[in-house]
Amino acid sequence: DIQLTQSPSSLSASVGDRVTITCRASQSISSGLNWYQQKTGNAPKLLIYSSSALQSGVPSRFRGVGSGTEFTLIITSLQPEDFATYYCQQSFSPLFTFGPGTKVELK
Amino acid sequence: QVHLQESGLGLVKPSQTLSLTCTVSGDSISNGNFYWSWVRQPAGKGLEWIGRIFIAGSTLYNPSLKSRVSMSLDTSKNQFYLKMTSVTAADTAVYYCARDREQVFLDPWGQGALVTVSA
Numbered sequence: 713d714i715q716l717t718q719s720p721s722s723l724s725a726s727v728g729d730r731v732t733i734t735c736r737a738s739q740s741i742s743s744g745l746n747w748y749q750q751k752t753g754n755a756p757k758l759l760i761y762s763s764s765a766l767q768s769g770v771p772s773r774f775r776g777v778g779s780g781t782e783f784t785l786i787i788t789s790l791q792p793e794d795f796a797t798y799y800c801q802q803s804f805s806p807l808f809t810f811g812p813g814t815k816v817e818l819k
Numbered sequence: 820q821v822h823l824q825e826s827g828l829g830l831v832k833p834s835q836t837l838s839l840t841c842t843v844s845g846d847s848i849s850n851g852n853f854y855w856s857w858v859r860q861p862a863g864k865g866l867e868w869i870g871r872i873f874i875a876g877s878t879l880y881n882p883s884l885k886s887r888v889s890m891s892l893d894t895s896k897n898q899f900y901l902k903m904t905s906v907t908a909a910d911t912a913v914y915y916c917a918r919d920r921e922q923v924f925l926d927p928w929g930q931g932a933l934v935t936v937s938a
Contacts (some may be wrong), residue, residue: 713882721899746924755915755928756858756866767926799866806879806922808856808868 714738714802716811724819729786732775733814735800738781739765747776750813753798759798760785790816821845823916825932831910832938837903839932841916848897849874854919855892855899859912860931868910870921872899906936 715738725731735745743763748756751813758767760776763783773794775786787794795818820884827839846929848855857869870880872890880888884903893897913933917925 744923748925756843756925756937758924758926761920761924777823801866801868801925804921807881808922808925809867810868812865 713807714741714805714809716800716802716809718798718800718811718814721779721812722815722817725790726819727792728814729790729819730814731790731794731803733785733798733816735778735783735785735811736781737802737804739784740780741802742803745776745778746801746803747774747785748801749796750798750799754757756799761803779810787816799818821918821927823918823927823929825914825916825929827932827934827937829933831906831934831936833903833907833936837870837906837910837914837936839899839901839903839914839916839936841929842864843897843899843909843918846918847894848892848895848899852921854922855890856917856919857890857901858915858917858925858928859910861909862914869901869903869914870913871922908936910934911936 747760750756764776773788797813797815822844824842854871856871872878887904889902913931915931917928
């Protein structure tokens with residue numbers, strides 16, 4: 713199966729900061745990479761699909777880039793409601809796998 | 820607006836069978852554009868995809884759980900189901916159902932159902 717790693721595992725940031733989270737795949741997955749946001753006690757929410765497509769209703773400060781084995785989620789200006797855990801998920805293989813998550817905390 | 824809701828017993832004894840239902844509203848599970856997936860998350864840990872089912876009845880399961888998992892659906896009730904046999908404490912988790920867009924992404928998700936495996 714395709715393994716995903718994320719870095720960092722956690723980060724501290726302030727409102728207004730630019731935040732970048734990296735997801736690496738164990739093999740090339742083309743653009744088959746999605747990003748989810750999960751707030752404590754809630755279900756994950758789709759932010760970005762197919763590496764760079766913004767899901768309807770998601771603020772434009774969220775941006776996804778990458779292809780092959782390396783992908784990045786960028787939050788251009790962190791807002792108070794963005795403090796959460798972010799997961800990547802590959803869809804290149806029909807056997808979905810998720811990254812371990814990156815927790816974004818308030819500095 | 821599509822809404823998914825998990826339901827089922829919250830406490831299951833070790834070695835018994837976990838059974839969950841996902842009720843879908845705002846969309847038909849007969850919609851051939853979507854699959855229907857289950858994902859679980861142990862407390863404080865990451866997400867694990869369990870498997871998916873399609874209206875034609877085809878299924879695909881996580882190989883690590885395949886021997887213990889089965890999924891089915893009932894179009895008349897607009898529900899789909901998860902069964903997991905021979906559960907242990909390691910199966911204690913929040914279980915989510917989600918609409919699976921053509922094996923590309925999961926959206927939306929249900930709110931989740933906590934299942935605890937304990938004697």
